[in-house]
Amino acid sequence: MAANDPRPPDAASVQELPPPTEPARARELAAAVRARVGSVFRGDPDAVDRALECVVARGHVLLEDVPGVGKTTLAQALARCLSASFRRIQFTSDLLPADILGAPLPEWSEPGRPPRLRFQPGPIFAHVVLADEINRASPRAQSALLEAMAEGAVSVDGTSHPLPDPFLVLATQNPIEHAGTHPLPESQLDRFLVRIELGYPGREEEARILRDDPARTALPHIAPVLSLDELRALSAAAERVKFADELVADLLAIAHATRRHEALSLGASPRALVGLRRIAQARALLDGRGYCIPDDVRDRAEAVLAHRLVARSGDATEARLVLREILERIPPPF
16 A cells, blocks of 8 residues: 555554564563563573463463472562462362362351352462462362363352453472372363473572572562563464464474374374464564564474373373474474
């Protein structure tokens, strides 16, 4: 359209393209969050990026590793960077669904009259919920999170109660070989957009932890970086990031390879591919781009897909290795 054309621009074309400053502003906000989280979490910086991308993509994060490597610190630091309500639920073997969701409680309005039941919301009614050591709870308590994570609402006694918007679960879990843990079922693992393994910090970073103890000294003083409106705006902008047809074909090629591989009994589902596309778009936006490149898909494929694949041997490590082999065998589209 010419500059002096008096006709209004086409509404659909305007919605497809983000404002020119959006990717630049997103990159600035991402850098601020990285710096603030990095002041207390001394582990892999890429883990911070993956968690932040998941938050922007409106997904849930599962942090998995041995105790004491900073899972809870990372989750708390990220939550504090958001100007949002925050609750922590410590999952234990005796935790009940009502302890998570809430329950109807009697309320006496007038003397002499029978009480009315009034729903008392549980700790899940917050914008950001830290589910700490989720696999230490019973499967019944774990399943209480399913509807909330999938639907953004919970049902108690036949009544649906909406959760705050946005609603994000940051869960931590220890490896299943540790005593007193219950492995998450595939249906619940699928609710997490990404699974992140932290690993041990490097020698220099571990020395800084010993000197500064940032989880105790700095974590309580983290100030918010993102308001809820800014987070919603980032999520909306990520959805508008261009995802080329060649990248769609790449996703399909990866998915079909997982479904045909003889070592896997369960391959990548369409929902898993949608999740990988959303993460790739969030990664591109936070990197200051309005378009995705193959690295956005390939670099995040393992975090999004590996925990959804099931090896015939039942070994999660084998499923991860199969995915890596598939990604190496299939060339990127450009």
